[in-house]
Amino acid sequence: MPDDAPLSSLLLPGTHDTMAFYGWPFSQCQSIHTPLDVQFQSGIRLLDIRLTDVKGRLIAYHGAYPQKTPFQNILISVNDFLTSPAGRSETIVMSIKQEAPSDRFSQLVHDEIAVGRGGRDMWFFESRIPTLGEVRGKVVLFSRFGNGDGWEGGVDGMGIHPTYWPDSEKTGFTWMCNDTVVRTNDWYHIPSFLSIPEKVALATGVLEPQPADAPVLPISYFSASSFPLAAPQTVSQGFGWPGWGLGVEGVNSRVGKWALGQLAKGAKRGEKGEGEPYIRGWTFMDYYEEPKNALVPLLVEFNFRGRKVEGEMW
Numbered sequence: 176m177p178d179d180a181p182l183s184s185l186l187l188p189g190t191h192d193t194m195a196f197y198g199w200p201f202s203q204c205q206s207i208h209t210p211l212d213v214q215f216q217s218g219i220r221l222l223d224i225r226l227t228d229v230k231g232r233l234i235a236y237h238g239a240y241p242q243k244t245p246f247q248n249i250l251i252s253v254n255d256f257l258t259s260p261a262g263r264s265e266t267i268v269m270s271i272k273q274e275a276p277s278d279r280f281s282q283l284v285h286d287e288i289a290v291g292r293g294g295r296d297m298w299f300f301e302s303r304i305p306t307l308g309e310v311r312g313k314v315v316l317f318s319r320f321g322n323g324d325g326w327e328g329g330v331d332g333m334g335i336h337p338t339y340w341p342d343s344e345k346t347g348f349t350w351m352c353n354d355t356v357v358r359t360n361d362w363y364h365i366p367s368f369l370s371i372p373e374k375v376a377l378a379t380g381v382l383e384p385q386p387a388d389a390p391v392l393p394i395s396y397f398s399a400s401s402f403p404l405a406a407p408q409t410v411s412q413g414f415g416w417p418g419w420g421l422g423v424e425g426v427n428s429r430v431g432k433w434a435l436g437q438l439a440k441g442a443k444r445g446e447k448g449e450g451e452p453y454i455r456g457w458t459f460m461d462y463y464e465e466p467k468n469a470l471v472p473l474l475v476e477f478n479f480r481g482r483k484v485e486g487e488m489w
Contacts, residue, residue, distance in 0.1 A: 176478060178308025182315065183355055183392035184455055185307070186382075186477040187268060188470075189221025190214060191398035191459035194235035194242045194249065200406040202240035204398065204461045211252040215262060217464065218471040221457050222269045224249060226284070228277035233287055236274040246284075250291035257297065257312050266310040268335075268457065270317040281321030302331040303353040304392060347381055355390045363396060367404040368423050374399050374410070375429040382456040393456030397426050411461040427460065427470050434473040441480055453481035 176185060192204035193214070209217070226246055227236040233246035253269070256262040273280045289295055299305055299315045316334025323330030330336055337357070339350045347360035360381040365374050378395045385391070400407045415422015434454075441452035454477040463471060 176307055178306060178311075180307045181304050181390065182266070182268070182307060182310070183304045183390055186455050186474050187221045187457045188218055188463065188474045189223065189268070189457060189459045190219055190463055191223050191396055191461050192237050193219075193222045193224055194244050195225075195237040195240075197242055198237060198240040200408060201400060201402060202237045202242075204237065204407045206462060206464060209464055211249065212256065214463075215256045215265075215267075217468065218475055219463065220265065220267055221459065222253075222267060223272070223459055224269055225272045225274045226280075227273075227275040228280050228283055231279075231283070233280075233283050238274060246287050247291055250288070250293060250297075253314060254291075254293035254297060257293070257314070263312050266307060266313055266315060268315045268317055270319055272319040273321075282325045284318075284320065285325055298334075300326075300328070300332050300334050302334065302336060304335070304355045304390070345377070347377065352392065355392050356387055357392045357394060358385075359394045361394075361396045363399045365399045365401055365405055365410070367401065368409055368414075370399075370405075371410060371413070371423060371426055371429070375426055375433065378426075379430060379433045382454050382458070384453050384455075394459075395456055396459045397430055398459055398461040399426070407461045412465045425465075427462065428466050431466070431470050431473055434470075434477070438473075438476065438480065451480040451482075452477065 190205055195202060195204040196207045197203055225236055226233040235242035235244040253267055257265065257267065271284060288298060297314055299310045299313050305315065318333040318336045319340065321333060323333060326332045335352050337350050339348060341348055343362055343364040345362045347358065349359065350357050358381050360377055362374065362377055378397050381393045381395045398407065399405065399410045411425050411427050413423045413425030413428060417424040437452045437454055458474060
């Protein structure tokens with residue numbers, strides 16, 4: 176990818192609740208066989224790190240369920256990748272979210288980053304969407320916590336910082352990151368597995384181009400769950416034999432078919448000289464490796480389609 180490409184002009188595959196390896200069926204969102212190093216090797220570049228203050232140390236949690244991994248261990252894994260031959264030209268966007276009440280959470284994130292592997296030099300803290308060249312070998316902070324207290328530059332020194340995040344807004348919402356419009360869909364509390372088709376339509380729709388007068392960054396969560404009929408694994412992978420009409424097809428398979436359809440339509444348009452599909456954005460997934468490690472490569476393929484010279488620096 177060219178150095179001048181803004182991160183908003185890329186499609187970045189990511190994991191929802193990246194460290195949620197425990198607490199099946201409702202707290203687990205990723206397979207125990209896909210730790211961080213495997214995720215990086217698979218093409219994951221967007222992390223959703225959810226932490227809780229446990230006696231003054233930050234530990235990965237999903238809601239009230241402990242996920243065991245200390246934030247310091249996460250920083251070690253990220254730094255190992257970004258300083259490796261395979262990862263030193265890459266970038267990682269890390270969303271950090273507070274999972275339990277704590278008056279010192281924001282300060283703890285600030286301090287643990289400072290003393291962690293790679294230190295502050297490993298991070299991009301500016302409140303804007305950077306170009307890829309600015310952040311190769313770095314982590315872009317996406318802070319879903321705090322109000323800037325204790326941070327250099329206040330809230331403007333906390334990286335990408337949402338100003339608005341309603342809980343499970345079905346139709347999506349928008350907010351501003353400097354001069355970029357961030358279109359977001361995080362409808363996760365679906366009624367049951369019967370809502371999977373509607374979930375997929377809304378989650379993929381936000382990635383498709385819409386008219387705008389400013390730079391746009393779509394952010395979409397393919398994850399969803401609800402008790403008792405829609406555990407994360409059920410929603411993402413489906414169940415039974417849907418091809419035979421016996422079961423339900425999961426989100427990941429449906430998104431894969433959507434991606435293939437977009438690429439196929441782009442090929443037909445290309446034959447007519449009408450251009451390729453323009454799909455960009457940041458995506459969060461549960462159990463990303465299913466089905467058959469096929470979804471991430473399909474999403475990555477969009478980075479090579481529909482390139483525009485104006486506005487994207489391709």
